[in-house]
Amino acid sequence: EAGVAQSPRYKIIEKRQSVAFWCNPISGHATLYWYQQILGQGPKLLIQFQNNGVVDDSQLPKDRFSAERLKGVDSTLKIQPAKLEDSAVYLCASSWGGNQPQHFGDGTRLSIL
Amino acid sequence: QQPVQSPQAVILREGEDAVINCSSSKALYSVHWYRQKHGEAPVFLMILLKGGEQKGHDKISASFNEKKQQSSLYLTASQLSYSGTYFCGTVNNAGNNRKLIWGLGTSLAVNP
Numbered sequence: 039e040a041g042v043a044q045s046p047r048y049k050i051i052e053k054r055q056s057v058a059f060w061c062n063p064i065s066g067h068a069t070l071y072w073y074q075q076i077l078g079q080g081p082k083l084l085i086q087f088q089n090n091g092v093v094d095d096s097q098l099p100k101d102r103f104s105a106e107r108l109k110g111v112d113s114t115l116k117i118q119p120a121k122l123e124d125s126a127v128y129l130c131a132s133s134w135g136g137n138q139p140q141h142f143g144d145g146t147r148l149s150i151l
Numbered sequence: 152q153q154p155v156q157s158p159q160a161v162i163l164r165e166g167e168d169a170v171i172n173c174s175s176s177k178a179l180y181s182v183h184w185y186r187q188k189h190g191e192a193p194v195f196l197m198i199l200l201k202g203g204e205q206k207g208h209d210k211i212s213a214s215f216n217e218k219k220q221q222s223s224l225y226l227t228a229s230q231l232s233y234s235g236t237y238f239c240g241t242v243n244n245a246g247n248n249r250k251l252i253w254g255l256g257t258s259l260a261v262n263p
Binding site for chain 1: 200250
């Protein structure tokens, strides 16, 4: 089966600019996750979707980050405006359900200048 | 409620064994284990759903002690390919919103 697809792989922007990431989960997976991983740290859950509804967005900085999952399939994560501390790898993962193995995409490495 | 992993880091020679522990302050419903190699995304290793359950494949196995609220990952006869950061994730409830809470990771280096 095809894995989780993410794009772009790399992105370099200046602070205060906006950026968007795209994720296509494994077909049939109802649960989709966006994580932020800063170098040397573990993944930090930003938002979890169950189909097209939000299950958990408690750690999403809602003043600058937004995410949506259209029709319960693809998802986009946006940052506007970006700050220097947003430099990280943004990982998308999907699973059959909330307590099932998570399958990760290759991630997007974001650098803020 | 973040699980605590120990040790933080371990260095092995090829062929040696290692144990990584994951402890929770809350009752556990399930424990997940992932490995992340440098520059790559985390990869699922195994999930333990019942107290006392042990799972494994190849020479990597894990146990789940529900009473002690902890899980251990066992790596036997380590290979160079085992190097990476190992994360445990815990689920503390059996409700509909089963949130996986990640530990801080254990860095494992296997040298020739």
